[in-house]
Amino acid sequence: MDTEKKYNIKSPDLCISIFLFAAVKRLMREARELKDATGEYWACPLEDNLFEWHFTVRGPPDTDFSGGVYHGRILLPTEYPMKPPNIILLTPNGRFETNKKICLSISDHHPETWQPSWSIRTALLALIAFMPTPGTGTIGSLDYTPEERKTLARK
Template structure:
């Protein structure tokens, strides 16, 4: 594997990417985790939690977000790597905030926006909800894949989805009202 690429740290896109990486590290979420690869800051890997109340609940899904050299002025490409029953694997997904829709991308959006947007597209039905890269499989298969997704290991990161995004600790229970 090649070593890290040298970047012009004065480039506004590189500055933006580094700032987003710092922000995501400092502001940990229980819904997703994301970071650029050491060898290429334009290539991000993220793990997202399947949306609650859907057939994806309990699942953990690993995605790749590729930022263009013109980022943040051009939209990223997003590909799902974990079998999921909603998106084709390793294929660029056509949704409103990806490189398929450059005219809709806003430079104020970022990697976090793309991750949250991707998560919101999981439960939408039909190919109209997601053009290229969207698939429909039966609910029971999506639930089966959600269960299997937790132990899926990224061939690049060498980390399971569960290692990347463990379940949040349960909130401590409150004593019933009126108890001292």
């Protein structure tokens, strides 16, 4: 009898392993690319969990958020980059609710718009770009006054 282990290429376990391997490989590459902070953002995975990242973004210049530094988390699915991340802001900012998954075209609220070519860097830049836009009717959005947002940015 042949003692060599056989793998069924149609096995769900094998598919999960392939997706997980691809995700880990991609995330390790992104971690290397993002190891140095920029003037706009910083991001890094947790030491013990490559699928949870912490980040900071600076408020966009010439907006109510200018001067603010905002801390958040990115939770990535094991199927990343084929499926989008969850994005959670932890710092009060007047645009997005804190400690809740926010609804953006680059988040898991809109998997139909996610592109596998996008990355954590893309998500951070999109988050910065979305900050000064109106949040009418979207999940996790807030509509504070400009004065309230400027006060939060200074804090």
